[in-house]
Amino acid sequence: MERGTDRAVLVTGGAGYIGAHTAKALKEKGFLPVVFDNLSSGFREAVRWGPFVHGDVRDRAALREAMSAYQADAVIHFAGLIEVGRSVQRPDLFWDVNVGGTAAVLAAMQDAGVTRLVFSSSAAVYGQGSRGALETIPETAEKAPASPYGDTKLAGERLIEAHCRAFDLNAVALRYFNAAGADPSGRIGEAHEPETHLIPLAIAAALGARPPLTIFGDDFDTPDGTCLRDYIHVNDLAAAHVAAVELALPAGAFEAANVGTGRGCSVREVVDAVGRAAGRRPPHAVGPRRAGDPPSLVADPTRAQGLLGWRARFSSLDQIVADALRWERLPAYGCGARAPVSSPVSEAAE
Ligand code: UFG
DSSP: OOOOSSEEEEEETTTSHHHHHHHHHHHHTTEEEEEEEOOSSSOGGGOOSSOEEEOOTTOHHHHHHHHHHTTOSEEEEOOSOOOHHHHHHOHHHHIIIIIIHHHHHHHHHHHHTOOEEEEEEEGGGBOOTTOOTTOOBOTTSOBOOSSHHHHHHHHHHHHHHHHHHHHOOEEEEEEEOEEEOOOTTSSSOOOOSSOOOHHHHHHHHHTTSSOOEEEEOSOSSSTTSSOEEOEEEHHHHHHHHHHHHHOOOOTTOEEEEEESOSOOEEHHHHHHHHHHHHSSOOOEEEEOOOTTOOSEEOBOOHHHHHHHOOOOSSOOHHHHHHHHHHHHHSOSSSTTOOOOSSOSSOGGGO
16 A cells, blocks of 8 residues: 555544545645544545545554555544434444544554644534623633533543643644535535435525525524524635644644634525525525524634634635535535546546
């Protein structure tokens, strides 16, 4: 298994939504993304920019073997379960895969002598506390996850921080706000099953591919009564991961940074943006609140800007929706995928 001249980065969960976009961004920056994924929710078709290793993230020996075979310089650890609602029903699974998986990644890194880790964390580590709807969240805000999913992300961060101190690793945890959009090439995009996220559901409703959208509550203490979220284009997220891999950090360092825009958009604003882009307003009705939804989650992204020299470039709501719409109209894989008639993109671009 020759890795060639590119610096190899092991990407666990690299067949998933954010992982695949990050693998593409790594390749474009001269890295070799080695995707390690068990395809339980990812797609083989999304692995296009480097080798694929089929494996479970709890399998320390398989991780070590992949890191050694490709002489990985760094690991980006995405693999894990993400559905907040399911985490309430199956906390056992979430702790096993998310925290057990992170422990296995850390152990395998020690075995293989890899010292740099970038970890997929989440705004779900923060609680709502007494924050007002228009206040942004700095990294120092109280950590009080509202779900077992958020608990496992916080536990993962703490495990990583302790390993950094004890074993001279160094790591960056990126706390994502609301990942959205798709690569403009149309070759990779969001494909969750079940899909629970607002933007794909609103687009599918506008296209008539799914039932009308339910707005989960319009009686929040926010400007238009619907929840505010900080939507970040998946390619901006991908760029933040590449910057974190490239960061010079001393042994033992652990950093955490929010990845968001600093701007909150309401559910109604998303519905309007989808209507503008699709030429048809998504049919919708207001329903009750969804359990556990905080009124507002908006990043203070100052730390990521300073630490990583990064800022969001593609994350206007209109750009996110335009790119997501292109993907939802013709997804290359996933449940809604149609058989490819002809590829509009040259294979030479790979
Ligand atoms: N929403 C609706 N109708 C829907 C779906 C969503 O009104 O059919 C609303 C939600 O109530 C929320 C907003 O749209 O106000 C965004 O919801 P998403 O499900 O798209 O995203 P979340 O903010 O719930 O989830 C995000 C990340 C999770 C993370 C969570 C932390 O996707 O990974 O934030 O709270 F865990």
